[in-house]
Amino acid sequence: MSTLDDVLTPRPRLPGDADADVVIVGAGYTGLWTAYYLAVADPTLRITVLEAEIAGYGASGRNGGWCSALFPTSLPALARRHGRDAAIAMQRAMHDTVAEVGRVVAAEGIDCDWAYGGTVVLARSGPQLDRARAAVAEAREYGLDDGDLVLLDAAEASARCAAEGVRGGTYTPHCAAVHPARLVRGLARAVERRGVTIHERTPVTAIRPGAAVTPAGTARAPVVVRATEGYTARLPGQRRTVAPVYSLMVATEPLPASTWAEIGLAERETFSDHRHVIVYGQRTGDGRLAFGGRGAPYHFGSRVHPAYDREPQVFAALRRTLSELFPVLGPDVLVTHTWGGPLGVARDWAASVGLDGASGLAWAGGYVGDGVGTSNLAGRTLADLIRGDDTDLTRLPWVNHRSPKWEPEPLRWLAVNTGLKIMQSADRAELRWHRPSRRAALFNRLLGH
Numbered sequence: 001m002s003t004l005d006d007v008l009t010p011r012p013r014l015p016g017d018a019d020a021d022v023v024i025v026g027a028g029y030t031g032l033w034t035a036y037y038l039a040v041a042d043p044t045l046r047i048t049v050l051e052a053e054i055a056g057y058g059a060s061g062r063n064g065g066w067c068s069a070l071f072p073t074s075l076p077a078l079a080r081r082h083g084r085d086a087a088i089a090m091q092r093a094m095h096d097t098v099a100e101v102g103r104v105v106a107a108e109g110i111d112c113d114w115a116y117g118g119t120v121v122l123a124r125s126g127p128q129l130d131r132a133r134a135a136v137a138e139a140r141e142y143g144l145d146d147g148d149l150v151l152l153d154a155a156e157a158s159a160r161c162a163a164e165g166v167r168g169g170t171y172t173p174h175c176a177a178v179h180p181a182r183l184v185r186g187l188a189r190a191v192e193r194r195g196v197t198i199h200e201r202t203p204v205t206a207i208r209p210g211a212a213v214t215p216a217g218t219a220r221a222p223v224v225v226r227a228t229e230g231y232t233a234r235l236p237g238q239r240r241t242v243a244p245v246y247s248l249m250v251a252t253e254p255l256p257a258s259t260w261a262e263i264g265l266a267e268r269e270t271f272s273d274h275r276h277v278i279v280y281g282q283r284t285g286d287g288r289l290a291f292g293g294r295g296a297p298y299h300f301g302s303r304v305h306p307a308y309d310r311e312p313q314v315f316a317a318l319r320r321t322l323s324e325l326f327p328v329l330g331p332d333v334l335v336t337h338t339w340g341g342p343l344g345v346a347r348d349w350a351a352s353v354g355l356d357g358a359s360g361l362a363w364a365g366g367y368v369g370d371g372v373g374t375s376n377l378a379g380r381t382l383a384d385l386i387r388g389d390d391t392d393l394t395r396l397p398w399v400n401h402r403s404p405k406w407e408p409e410p411l412r413w414l415a416v417n418t419g420l421k422i423m424q425s426a427d428r429a430e431l432r433w434h435r436p437s438r439r440a441a442l443f444n445r446l447l448g449h
């Protein structure tokens with residue numbers, strides 16, 4: 001938020017009981033995209049957004065800024081559940097989504113350092129190279145061509161991102177780098193210009209059919225949207241719906257042109273590698289390297305707390321990984337920012353969006369770490385569902401998907417943290433021995449990936 005040109009003075013709280021046509025709980029991308037598309041479709045709708053802190057306080061204001069076409073459920077898993085055509089339609093909708101976000105960013109004049117440079121995922125070990133090849137082979141099985149995902153040899157991959165020990169990789173054009181907080185704050189202003197009301201510092205203590213209850217009063221509407229992602233477990237009855245998993249990030253000081261000449265990322269491609277425990281980076285609009293990863297522990301009882309945003313040993317590990325990848329980022333290069341936040345994971349790793357016609361309760365989330373793009377698709381889909389329109393979007397396979405509940409504690413804690421440990425040790429072993437980890441493969445199968 002410190003690189004944000006914005007006044008963060010909170011908007012007024014909900015003053016008391018209120019009526020609306022649609023009440024949305026949560027002013028992150030999901031809530032705000034939903035408000036945006038509803039307001040565009042029908043400017044007469046009375047739309048109220050209730051936010052516990054300020055717009056963009058959650059993951060939307062602090063993510064890695066990959067507006068990607070990644071969807072947390074793999075194509076084979078989608079095809080097994082819904083058929084091949086549905087899987088392909090989902091992926092194509094995600095591709096279109098990146099362009100759609102770019103369109104609105106331009107149309108609404110949202111200054112968020114948008115750069116449509118694609119993503120390069122590096123392979124730095126034999127098993128990682130095997131996964132790169134497998135990813136491309138899988139894409140071909142679902143009709144995606146070189147224009148969607150292409151295998152790179154060592155020289156081609158290094159030309160995009162000159163990390164240490166690159167053996168190859170993959171490249172997709174379907175991703176843009178953004179300043180995440182500028183996007184969400186700009187979106188909040190865009191929806192207000194279209195007549196949407198946002199109340200900040202207004203925590204919702206219960207969602208019921210027709211009502212969102214807050215300490216100051218109850219906002220009533222025929223449709224109430226839950227857009228609370230990693231914070232969902234705090235709501236009564238939702239403790240086991242979405243597990244909050246933390247992702248943490250570091251960012252360097254602005255780097256000189258000479259350093260960027262060594263690293264590359266000339267088109268501001270977002271970058272990662274084919275390890276198991278996700279890492280992700282981007283060259284920011286102001287020339288920093290922002291770099292993040294999972295690996296922070298899951299907290300017992302799906303607890304969310306600002307203290308969990310800061311894990312010194314995870315920041316140190318990210319800093320070490322940065323120097324391993326790019327030796328030019330040695331100890332003399334300053335890391336000026338460290339932060340983190342919770343993202344939402346459903347038990348079957350499936351994002352979903354839906355509306356229960358009988359109760360008027362709607363939701364979207366469970367994006368794992370892929371919500372920057374997916375939340376836009378969710379917002380457009382919710383707008384269609386709420387207006388009762390039958391469209392290509394409302395027929396996508398994630399619509400009205402119901403994920404199973406997470407296990408009660410302590411099983412949830414054990415399962416999430418054990419999985420994390422298996423993947424971390426698999427990554428270390430693969431880099432050392434250049435052999436794929438059997439335990440990681442087994443764990444992925446158990447998850448249905």
Ligand SMILES: Cc1cc2nc3c(=O)[nH]c(=O)nc-3n(C[C@H](O)[C@H](O)[C@H](O)COP(=O)(O)OP(=O)(O)OC[C@H]3O[C@@H](n4cnc5c(N)ncnc54)[C@H](O)[C@@H]3O)c2cc1C
Binds near residue numbers: 028203292
């Ligand atoms: C460090 C990090 C890096 C990430 N990197 C990427 C990335 O590069 N690309 C990508 O696609 N995804 C990434 N993600 C995930 C992505 O940011 C999220 O999927 C996305 O922002 C979710 O948006 P949302 O609006 O659903 O949730 P959030 O942005 O979390 O918004 C939920 C909002 O609801 C509010 N709220 C919660 N409970 C209540 C309540 N009871 N009453 C009122 N308000 C409430 C919260 O305060 C919050 O503002 C990352 C996440 C993190 C944490």
